[in-house]
Amino acid sequence: MSADTLQVLASAGKGESTRTILRFIILSLIAGAAIASRLFSVIRKCPLSAGSQLLSWQSRPSRRGQLSGLLRLSAFWAALLTAASFQVSRALFTNVGSPSLSQSCARAERQSRMVADNPLVDPWFNFRATKYLVANGFYKFWDWFDDRTWHPLGRVTGGTLYPGLMVTSGAIYHALRALTIPVDIRNICVLLAPAFSGLTAFAAYLLTNEMTPSPSAGLLAAIFMGIAPGYISRSVAGSYDNEAIAIFLLVFTFFLWIRALKQGSMLWGVLCALFYGYMVASWGGYAFITCLLPLHAFVLICMGRYSTRLYVAYTTWYALGTLASMQIPFVGFLPVKTSEHMPALGIFGFLQLLAFLDYVRSAIPSRQFQTFLWLFAGGTFGLGLAALVVATSAGFIAPWSGRFYSLWDTGYAKIHIPIIASVSEHQPTAWPAFFFDLNMLIWLFPAGVYLCFQNLADEHVFIVVYALFGSYFAGVMVRLMLTLTPVVCVAAAISASSLLDTYLNVKSPNAEEHPADDNTDGKKSGKTGLKSTSKPVVGIYGWLSKGTVAGAMTVYLLLFVMHCTWVTSNAYSSPSVVLASRMPDGSQHIIDDYREAYQWLRQNTKEDAKIMSWWDYGYQIGGMADRPTLVDNNTWNNTHIATVGKAMSSREEVSYPIMRQHEVDYVLVVFGGLLGYSGDDINKFLWMVRIAEGIWPDEVKEREFFTPRGEYRVDGEATETMKNSLMYKMSYYNYNSLFPPGQAQDRVRQSRLPEVGPSLSTIEEAFTSENWIIRIYKVKDLDNFGRDHASAAAFDRGLKKKKAAKKRGPRQLRVD
Amino acid sequence: MKTSAVFSAALSLLSLVSPSSAKSTTPAASPSTPPQVWKNANLVHIISVEKNYVKENINVLVENISKQPQDEYFLPLTADEASRIGGIEVKDRKNAQAGPFGVEVVELDPKSNTQYVRIKLPAALKAGAQQTLGISYYLLKAYKPLPASIKQDEQQFLSHSFSAYCPSAYTTSKQKTEVKLPSANIPDYTKLPGSGDVKEFPVKQGTKLTYGPFDEKPAGAFEPAQVRFEFNKPVSHVTELERDIEVSHWGGNVAFEERYTLIHRGANLSDQFNRVKWAQSVYYAPNTHALREMKFPLRVGSADPYYTDVIGNVSTSRFRSNKREALLEIKPRYPLFGGWKYPFTIGWNSDAKNFLRQTVNGGYILNVPFLEGPRQPEGIEYEQVQVRVTLPEGAENVKYSTAVPSSSITSDDIEVQKTFLDTIGRTVLVIKARNLVDELRERELIVSYDYPLSASLRKPFIVFGSAMTLFVSTWVLGNLNLKFTSK
Structure with a gap:
């Protein structure tokens, strides 16, 4: 990092509005980079073989079509370097774990991946459904009975799918058509996932900004989210799957939840419920939110952090969100019938009781009465749980589905439901997969969670709960690595930015010769104040330590970028429909x-x-x-x-x-x-x-x-x-x-x-x-x-x- | 086939009778048959079946035997042929400068099976005068594979039916029919009793069969003949070709896109496709009736080609581009056997300066090939062709002319299409043609139009204006205070 850049950045960061604009520019660059990185396979090949994606994409270069290639790649690198320089101007910290080890692990993992790979085929169905939607309109789509599958039974397709993805691309299609932009529905479907990955990076930025006052954390989270292979795997151009939009919705819903919780705002709660409804319409993984939010609320209550903010946020979300989710035919009455949705209902009821008790307590301040009431509340909760168990065993409430059981017992599916076990992405995750998909983030992640414990506000509890939950599920099923990735990015960004903030403080006192109350020299203060905003900023001022840590972190970040680039281009950009191989002379041969x-x-x-x-x-x-x-x-x-x-x-x-x-x-x-x-x-x-x-x-x-x-x-x-x-x-x-x-x-x-x-x-x-x-x-x-x-x-x-x-x-x- | 032969035989009888009565009366009296005002003094009919369509050449010395000058010559066709005929061109064999001949397929009698090609001579011919006409045309879908289904590694044979006497609406004094074949392997052909010093027709010389010379035959004389010959090449037939040409003045680009509906009309496979045999035949017997590859010689300077089908990009293609050529070689996803279909799309770009030119008075002239199909040794035929030339938004006063025979052009229209933020839409010239063959590729299509400066500035202004409107309205809305309380 040259001093000039730092000067420019430092001076640029003076006014609040310039800083906002700068941040916005960087953020949009990151989002653009995230999108561009998903077009790898489209970029790399010559026009003739371009876009042999899952859904193959054919760009019709009606103008000079050579815009692609270098331009997009350079945008990608430019964005990364800008962001990196911005970050490195702020500081660093190091940790164990050598990248070369993780790289070799990744390679080993890739080999094992080659053996058991199931073709990704859902995009083809989604594409077909979208074409049907665009051709026949929404109401026909809703009532679609497909007699060309499951012969001779047929399938009530309209009532058995999550329509969010198709409706989204249909809406984009019609909007563009209204602007007389002649875009093929195929191209929308192919490019939807990269486009939404840009939005996901933005959502990760917002979510991280709720966690920490450090402005760099959000940008780092956006970068990580943009290039983490764990998420790229499901959002490359052509992977037109429910996850393509669902991860954005997941992160954004969490952001809205945190907002609602922090402010106790009904408006944000309503927005959270709306996006939750959108999520339900898009992906079966909505159950993750349905379970995580009540769990967060429950943990907060157990920590004695019940507040009216929690009450307002949760009840608003639950009431409206459940109603919204029931509008989807495929979900229907499941939210009141199945066990997966019961925690949310239980916590809803529990919160009502708590609110009531809270009111009573404030009215009658008596210690004994209070204790009694707490016991009463616990008893009610226990009774409710017992009633749930009874209702489940009696058959009023559907028991846990098989797919859910397999989340707890990885051997369950193999014995009872071979059809679930036969899918490779339902297998337990092999440990190298974590390094393969997350690389450097995997060792920044625990540090970030630790930092959340440092100042444990409500939103930090959320990260902790999410981290635990997500890690467990990611270990059980390869596919759920996807839900872990956002929290890893957020936590890693928190730790990385706190490093950078500490070690790259430009305003060193020896430049200003500010004597003041510096009673410690730089090297000691590193331990005490990883991040301290209320106290006067103490930092590390030795150029040697700064340089070492900043240099190491730069190398790690660059290695991370290279790893992501490599993974994306090698493992995730080759669609399973088309196999690429090399001829003896090194030229590419496509099978x-x-x-x-x-x-x-x-x-x-x-x-x-x-x-x-x-x-x-x-x-x-x-x-x-x-x-x-x-x-x-x-x-x-x-x-x-x-x-x-x-x-x-x-x-x-x-x-x-x-x-x-x-x-x-x-x-x-x-x-x-x-x-x-x-x-x-x-x-x-x-x-x-x-x-x-x-x-x-x-x-x-x-x-x-x-x-x-x-x-x-x-x-x-x-x-x-x-x-x-x-x-x-x-x-x-x-x-x-x-x-x-x-x-x-x-x-x-x-x-x-x-x-x-x-x-x-x-x-x-x-x-x-x-x-x-x-x-x-x-x-x-x-x-x-x-x-x-x-x-x-x-x-x-x-x-x-x-x-x-x-x-x-x-x-x-x-x-x- | 048989019925039509009987029918035309009956017809020839009819026409035998009618001239005697018609000769004395005025020519316009019976519009159902052309007036007998001509005599074919000498006629050579060349039927070339070397490619997968039939090319026929009729070189005829016509003589006006009426009293008045005549300028209309008729060539009879069956209704079936009339639907398959294309690319009719007439020349004066002696005098290349003898003006344009008007050619048109007409239906004199809607009830009759016989239709006519009416040839309008550039200048009326005096009574008793002679002129040498060279009439050439193509017949599509002319062959039948015989046997209709063969094994994968067998030879393919096609059969073609024709008349040994050239179909004519007039008495022919002397005539000869030559059949040119793709190979010397001709297992079956119709033999006719000879005349003169020739014992038996036809005379076979290498790959050529010659029937005749015959002596005087009456109008409509018909002698069914058939030839069955080896044609171990694909019989590729394009049922529909849609060719889009998009001109962009701002981009300085002409974009081409062609959508083919290709079908192989040759012999079907009697057994199912066998991959082992096919893989072997690639090395041991590369001569096959399956369509393996197509080569599109594009104009030099073509760039960014693509080759897709309904599933997506097709990876089996190559593009060689240098200063001298731009050759696009594509392979279908699978070898194409008889009865198999393969629809596909190709497209490419080219600099506008290769095709577009501004005239002195401000108009523009676009000169593009009407047809740019593959160039195959065995030929390729197109049943329906639709060429759409998309001109820039606001182009007006569109005129076109083409070197493709006008009798093949069925319709032309000016349409409007809205794309890419258009407000009034682009002018689109749609020309439909039928029954073309690959020999007509590279025939020019010249489109002239006016494109005023105001039209070219329309879009930037509209985009700028609407963006400004958006920003201003956002700014205004943002400044409105909608809160109930204010501090």
């Missing part, structure tokens, strides 16, 4: 098998051809191939999924009637054996077996897919059940012919396949993508001669050796 096959389905099959596949691909098929599917990622009907699992894991003779009954025309499997793509169906196969076994324990047995030695094999040693299962046959059918005899190799499972490949009689291969990732089979119609398929196929094979040209025998009259 685009999914879209190849989906486009083939879309163009060259009947409009209403039913596609059977494992549920992971349902949304993709619905979105990209535009064909009806049997099951999809909205896993509302476990039995239907189990039916598909049974069809996949049984012999052809068993599967064929199932497929006929469901009018299946094509079966789609994902096979990674040729390419070494590990997320394929054979690796997911055991989940299909388990889910099917849950419904038909007599017909599908997981044990039979393992060899007597307990191995899961696909080579010659595989069990008969495995070899005869439809999934195995579809995956390896005709695969031998690619290799010299006896050399067929599965590159995922590293095993050599049997010399004679499987044969199929009831289905036939219809399409296989370039790298064999997607294989599509056509279900044969009933045989013309009334034979069963196995004998018909055998007959065809037998004939083929003699007369290749003729497929069928001469026509004969059948006489029964």
Whole structure:
């Protein structure tokens, strides 16, 4: 940091209004940077391959389209450097933890990530729903019955989704259209998440500013929020998911709650309730708020911090927020029926009692009476809790849902609900994931929480509670890392800014030669006053210590930025639909098998051809191939999924009637054996077996897919059940012919396949993508001669050796 | 096919009868058939089936046999052909400067299956005079794959039906029909009894079949003939091409976007697609009837190309751009076999100075290719083409002219489109054409329009004005005191 910059910044920071403007500019730069960093994949590639995102984005450069690239990147770096210089001009402090360690951890984590990665597919459904909303209007959308999914059941889509995301993009779409800006709904959907990430950075700034008087903390929080990989993972361009807007709403609702609580203001409480309603409309994770706010209130009460501010804020939020949340059809009466929402209701009632008691206490000042009343309150609370338990067990209130149980017992889902356990983002978090997603913040975070304990106001209690809660849940489920990230950013920003404030105080007394009451020299005061605004500012004035700490912190910040850049460009910017690899000469090669096959389905099959596949691909098929599917990622009907699992894991003779009954025309499997793509169906196969076994324990047995030695094999040693299962046959059918005899190799499972490949009689291969990732089979119609398929196929094979040209025998009259 | 042959045979009988009665009467008496005022003294009919559309050339020496000067010559077509014909051009073979020929497809008798191309000569021909006409046109969707479905690695054969005698509304004294084929592998073709020193028609020379010369045939004479030939190339057919050209004066840019609905009209696969065979054939037998790749030679200076389809960006493309060429090579997501469809979109930008020029009196002239499809060795045909030229907001007095045969242009319109903060909307010239082929690519489309300075300054002023209004109104509202109490 050159002295000039400091001078300029110091002088710029003199007037209150200039300071505000400066802060605003920096904040908008940060927000812009946050947005830009999410467009990585769009920026990096040449125009032709641009935007191969989850939802692929195609910018139509109707003007000179070269605005992108360097410009955005330089904006990003400029923003970071400005912010960093602003910060570093204020001070530093160091801590344990070497970045190189965390980086290597990150790399290890990435490797493990590659193994168990589930394609992110929700964006495809959301995109499809948004298109429907834009095309048909809001009321049609509300009543949308989708007969192209869950064939033949259909899905009441309008009543079973969170409409917030679609309505948001629909509103933006119509607003832009009204301004005659010809924007495609696809582009809005792709860019919604980055746009909202800018808002999230802003919300993090506001939330942090409530916590600490240090003006730099908010800016740091905004930066952290903008580039923390834990949040980037869900807000890159194209990840058009509920989380895209929900994290902004989460942070902003918390900010409004803190505001309402601090001021005891009904207005802020109402705003908080409104945003809570928006959040409910957007994401199932709203339950996090529903539980966290009562918990905060409860902790405050237990600490003896009950106040009318708390009463006003909480009751306003609860009454209006609950009403707002009940407007969403999917939520409906859940807030008064299910256990997840009961804490909020309980605290609401408890607060009423407290308010009453508070009033009574102020009216009758008697010590004994007061004690009695406190006991009375406790008793009532206990009774209420007991009533809740009774009501739950009696069935008036729905018990905790399975997904919720799995939050407490990580082994629960594996035993009871395999369908939840089969999703990789519902797995417990591996510890390197914390370093991967948060890097430097993970060691700044506890320091920030510690600082919150230092001056424990109501809002600091919130951070403490949130930190505990969030950390626990993030440890239980990979996905919930997302809810932890905001509080980590806030806490880390508090600690980092307090460091910077202490160590980079420009106004050193030796410059002014201010004798005054400096009874300590710099090095001692560092311990006592990390942040002290009421006392006269004491700081560290030794240039050496200042320089060391500032330099170290700069290095850490830069490393953090580099880590985030690296993570974003490597791990989170490559969509799962498109796999990027390198050719031997270093050029980029894109493996685009999914879209190849989906486009083939879309163009060259009947409009209403039913596609059977494992549920992971349902949304993709619905979105990209535009064909009806049997099951999809909205896993509302476990039995239907189990039916598909049974069809996949049984012999052809068993599967064929199932497929006929469901009018299946094509079966789609994902096979990674040729390419070494590990997320394929054979690796997911055991989940299909388990889910099917849950419904038909007599017909599908997981044990039979393992060899007597307990191995899961696909080579010659595989069990008969495995070899005869439809999934195995579809995956390896005709695969031998690619290799010299006896050399067929599965590159995922590293095993050599049997010399004679499987044969199929009831289905036939219809399409296989370039790298064999997607294989599509056509279900044969009933045989013309009334034979069963196995004998018909055998007959065809037998004939083929003699007369290749003729497929069928001469026509004969059948006489029964 | 058979019915139409019978029908036209009956028709030829009719027309055999009618001339005798019509000759003496006035020409205008029976509008359902053209008056017999011409005789084809000599006619050479060249049917070229080398590409996936038919190109026909009729070189005819016509003679006015009536008493009056004549300037209208008619060429008969079946109604089916009339819907598939395109790019009709007429020239004087002897005299290249002999003015423009007016060409138009007309329906003389709505009940009849026969329709006519009316050729208006630039100057009426005196009685007894002769002129050599060179008539060329294209027929789309002309072939049938035979067999209709084949295996993935088999050869594709197409069949084409035509008349060995050139269809004519007039008596033809002498004629010859040549069929040019893409290869020498012609397993089947119609054989006709020969005349003169030739025993049997056709005479086969390499890749050419020659029927004739025949002696005098009456008007409407028809001799069904068919040829089946190897065509192991894709039969690519674009059912609809939408081509958008957007001119921006402020950006100094012309943006192109083309949306193709492509279908392969060749033989279907008798078995399902086999990836193993396909992967092998890429190395061992690269000659295939599947469409693998398309090359778009764009104008030099084209930049920022993109290639997408309904799912999104397609990664299998390359763009080579240097001083001499700008070649966009794209591959469909999957190889295209007979009956398979693949709609896609491509687009690119170019500097306005490559296409746009200001005239001395302040107007502008835009000169762009009417059609810029792929250049394929096997050709490509377009059934419907819609070209939209979006001119800047406020452009007026729009005129256009094109070198694409006027008989192929079905309609032209001026529309208004509002985009990008427009207030009165942009002027859009929409030209619809049909039955074009890739040989007509690079034919010019010249659009002239006026674009006053006031129109170009409209948008900056309006944006500035509305922003100012917004700020001022915010400022005014911000200064209002809405509080109940004030200190």
